[in-house]
Amino acid sequence: MTENRNGTVVTFYSYKGGTGRTMALANCAWILAANGYRVLAVDWDLEAPGLHRFFHPFLDLADLEATPGLINLITDYQDEARRPADRDPDWHREYARVRPHATSLNWNFPQGGSLDFLSAGRRNRDYPSIVGKMDWDDFHERFGGGQFFDAMRDDMQRHYDYTLIDSRTGLSDIADICTVQMPEVLVVCFTLSDQSIDGASAVARDIEERYHERRIRILPVPMRIDDGEKEKADAGRALARESFPGFPSGLNPEELGNYWGTVEVPYRPFYAYEEILATFGDAPNVSSSMLSACERLTSVLTGGLVNSLPPIDEADRLTHVAAYTRRRPMPPSNLVLTHVAEDQMWVDWLVHVLTVAGFHVVPVDVRAPQSGTPEVEFTTGIGYRVIPIVSQSYLNSERARSSWETGSGLDAAGVRRHILPVRVGDVRLSPPLSNRGVIDLVRLDENEAAAAVLNALDRSEAVAAFASTPAGPRYPGSVPKIWNVRPRHAWFTGRTTVLE
Structure with missing residues (x-):
C-alpha cells in the first residue's frame, strides 16, 4: 500500500533577518517529532543556510556535506529537462522526491517520531556559484518549475506529517516559492521594530489579497520580545496587532486576544550566542522560558494537537547542553x-x-x-x-x-x-x-x-x-658559572695554550 500521510507544509518566514525564525522552526520541529510525528525540516535559505547548526550534535556533518540537498534536486531536474527526450507526463516526480536526500537526526524519538533534515545543498566550493547562477524566472518558464515544486510539496505531504520550511528573508523569487506555492501554513516572524512590523504585515496582506484562493493560514508571530523596556514593548505589541488586521483569520475578538497573548517568543540572552535548541537549553515547566514559548507556538501550529515536549532525562538534557556549548578556541599546539x-x-x-x-x-x-x-x-x-x-x-x-x-x-x-x-x-x-x-x-x-x-x-x-622539571639542554643565553673541564696536560704552541 502506498504511504500517504496527508501531511502539513509550514513555512517560517521573516521580512528582516535576526528575528529568531530559524531557532523557532528548529524547536517546533523537535517538539513535533518528540510527540510521535514524522517531521521534515528544510533549509530553503539558499544564500545563508544555517538550520543545520541547531541540529549539529545529532548530525554527521561530514556525511551531510557530501549529501545532495535542495539546490541539487532542483539543478538535477533542470539538467534532465534540458535533455531532449520522450518522457512520461509524470517523469518530473522522480526528481522531486525529497526523502531519499534527507538525513535523519541521530536521536531516538518516542512513539515512532522522527526528524529528518534536508539541507540547502551539498556544501562544496561549487555551491555559491550554483546558487548565484540560478535563474528562477527561467526555471519556471522554460523548465516547468511550478510543476516541479508542486510535485515536491506532494512528496513532502505523502511521507511526513509536518514539513517545516526555513525561508529566505525579504522579497525574492525564492521567498515567493516558500510563502505562496509551498505552504498551507505561513508563520510570519517579526520583531517589534517599525521596519520589521511594516515589512512583515505588508507581505501578509499581499499574500492574503493576491492568493486568497490558496487558503494559506497566516500566523503573525512577534519574536525577540524584551520586557526590559515594558512601555516600549507594549507599544510595539499594540502596533503589531493594528498592523495585522484580521490575522489570523477566522478568530473572534476574544480568540484574537488570546492568540496575541500566547504566541509571542521572548528574547533570552542565553540563546543569542549559540545555536542551541531550547528543548535542551531550558528545564521543563518554566512558563517564561524559550521552551514554553515554542511549545505554545507548536500548539497554535497544530490546532492544539501538540502542547508540550515530553520529558527528557535530566542527565541527557544537560549532556547535550554541553555538546552545544561553544568553547574558547585553543591556540595551535x-x-x-x-x-x-x-x-x-x-x-x-x-x-x-x-x-x-x-x-x-x-x-x-x-x-x-x-x-x-x-x-x-x-x-x-x-x-x-x-x-x-x-x-x-x-x-x-x-x-x-x-x-x-x-x-x-x-x-x-x-x-x-x-x-x-x-x-x-x-x-x-x-x-x-x-x-x-x-x-x-x-x-x-x-x-x-x-x-x-x-x-x-x-x-x-x-x-x-x-x-620543576629536571635540567635539559644548556640555556644558550648565559655563560655557565662553572666550566666542567679538568686539564691533564698543558703545553704551549707559541701562540695558544692547548688543554687536554
Whole structure:
C-alpha cells in the first residue's frame, strides 16, 4: 500500500533577518517529532543556510556535506529537462522526491517520531556559484518549475506529517516559492521594530489579497520580545496587532486576544550566542522560558494537537547542553621552529621548554633541502604556529628571510598559521617581523626566558612545571658559572695554550 500521510507544509518566514525564525522552526520541529510525528525540516535559505547548526550534535556533518540537498534536486531536474527526450507526463516526480536526500537526526524519538533534515545543498566550493547562477524566472518558464515544486510539496505531504520550511528573508523569487506555492501554513516572524512590523504585515496582506484562493493560514508571530523596556514593548505589541488586521483569520475578538497573548517568543540572552535548541537549553515547566514559548507556538501550529515536549532525562538534557556549548578556541599546539644551523643550541633548548609545556614541535633548518615538508607531521587542516629563531645568522640567510617575507614557505597545505618570532641575538628587526609580536630573550636568564616564551604562547600555567622539571639542554643565553673541564696536560704552541 502506498504511504500517504496527508501531511502539513509550514513555512517560517521573516521580512528582516535576526528575528529568531530559524531557532523557532528548529524547536517546533523537535517538539513535533518528540510527540510521535514524522517531521521534515528544510533549509530553503539558499544564500545563508544555517538550520543545520541547531541540529549539529545529532548530525554527521561530514556525511551531510557530501549529501545532495535542495539546490541539487532542483539543478538535477533542470539538467534532465534540458535533455531532449520522450518522457512520461509524470517523469518530473522522480526528481522531486525529497526523502531519499534527507538525513535523519541521530536521536531516538518516542512513539515512532522522527526528524529528518534536508539541507540547502551539498556544501562544496561549487555551491555559491550554483546558487548565484540560478535563474528562477527561467526555471519556471522554460523548465516547468511550478510543476516541479508542486510535485515536491506532494512528496513532502505523502511521507511526513509536518514539513517545516526555513525561508529566505525579504522579497525574492525564492521567498515567493516558500510563502505562496509551498505552504498551507505561513508563520510570519517579526520583531517589534517599525521596519520589521511594516515589512512583515505588508507581505501578509499581499499574500492574503493576491492568493486568497490558496487558503494559506497566516500566523503573525512577534519574536525577540524584551520586557526590559515594558512601555516600549507594549507599544510595539499594540502596533503589531493594528498592523495585522484580521490575522489570523477566522478568530473572534476574544480568540484574537488570546492568540496575541500566547504566541509571542521572548528574547533570552542565553540563546543569542549559540545555536542551541531550547528543548535542551531550558528545564521543563518554566512558563517564561524559550521552551514554553515554542511549545505554545507548536500548539497554535497544530490546532492544539501538540502542547508540550515530553520529558527528557535530566542527565541527557544537560549532556547535550554541553555538546552545544561553544568553547574558547585553543591556540595551535603545533609549532614549527625555523632556524639556521648556527642557532642549534637555541633550538635544543626551545624544543625542551615547549615539549614540557605540551607542544608538538618540529624544528626546520631553513637552509636544508625541504624534501620532506613539516606539514606531514600535522593533521591536515589543524593550525600551527611558525616560530622563527632570529639571530644575526638568521637575518643574513636569504632563505631564512624569504621563509617569512613570502609568508608561504611552510604553508603548502594552505592551513592556518601564526608567526611569532623569538629574538635570541642583539639584532634589529625589520618588517614584517618587526610588525608582529616578538618574544625577546636577549639578556634574560633561563627562568625569565622560559616564562617569556610560554606566556607569549598562552601557556603561563606551564611556567611552574618547567621550573620543576629536571635540567635539559644548556640555556644558550648565559655563560655557565662553572666550566666542567679538568686539564691533564698543558703545553704551549707559541701562540695558544692547548688543554687536554
